[in-house]
Amino acid sequence: MGKPSIFSRDYEKIMRRRRINMILFILLIISIIYFFGDKFFNINFLKGIKFGNQNEKKSSSLVKKDLKNDYKTENSVNIIKYKKEDGSFIQIYVDKDKIVDIKDPSGNTNFDISDDKTFVVFDDIKSGKIIMFDTVNFTEISKDYYRSPKLGKIFYRKDILKSNPNYIWAAKPYILSDKKVIFISQLPYFKKNSQLYLWILDLKTKNSKRISSLSIKDVNSVEYIPYSEGLKIKIENNIYVLKKGSYRLIK
Known part of the structure; x- marks a missing residue:
């Protein structure tokens, strides 16, 4: 194709078309080299540059994801509150359906967490109650009355505590291995x-x-005191043993 005359009416139009065609031709050559040139040339360095950027983006994404997971782990512990008779609150920490801790700012709550961490028992001495919490529900396991075999009479907790607010109806629970709970009264x-x-x-x-x-x-x-054959109970300076399945203290 000859060079058009500068005096031609379509000179600028023809030159613009040639420049466009040249750009398209160059882009075509680059595309062919990029996609098929590795059969004839070593152009991995070109692909490496692009892939390197993609890997960098992936790494950044993974870091953000890991940080997010760590954040979830730190905040996976639910704090369940229980209001006691004296108006104070205790806090029970539950992590993935497991009870991991229980805290009472006043320090007046006796508690014990089961070995499998599925439930906890604690006392509310002021109300004379022992409560069990199984990560979902609070249930009182102590009775609100006492039936006297000798007198053939029923005594209700509310009446006893009303006449004697310092009376120990039920306190200091401890879970035994056979799903029994001991307490003091x-x-x-x-x-x-x-x-x-x-x-x-x-x-x-x-x-x-x-x-x-x-x-x-x-x-x-x-x-x-935990003991392999049952439970040791220290009372002042004396130690007693309650063996598994037994209902008698041995000194």
Whole structure:
């Protein structure tokens, strides 16, 4: 194709078309080299540059995703609050259907978490209650009455606490390995200075039984010590053993 005359009426139009055709031709050559040139030339360095940018974007995305997952993990613990009779609150920490901790700012709550962390028992001494929480529901496992076999009479907790607000109806629970809970109470006697007794409650049957007198009047004088054959109970300076399946303390 000859060079058009500059005096031609279509000179500018022809030159513009040639420039466009030249650009399209160059782009076509580059595309052919990029997609098919690796059969004849080593052009991995070109692809490496582009792929490197893509990898960098992917890495950034992964970092953000990891940080997001860490954030979720840190905030996966739910804090469940329970209001006690005295108006204070205890906080129960639940992580993925497992109870990991329980806190009472006042320090007046005795509690025990099951070995599989599926439930916890704690006392509300002011109300005379022992509560069980299974990550969903709060359930009172202590009874609100006591039936005296000798007198053939029923004594209600609300009446006893009304006449004696400091009476220990049920306190300091501990979960045994056979799904039973022991606790401390002044039952079956109602004198103001009556001593404490050790009771055991079956979570399946809901029946409770008095085990032994502790010959003390202070709940804080009792300490539970895990033991392979049952449970050791330290009462002041004395240590007793409650073997598995037994209802008798052995010194």
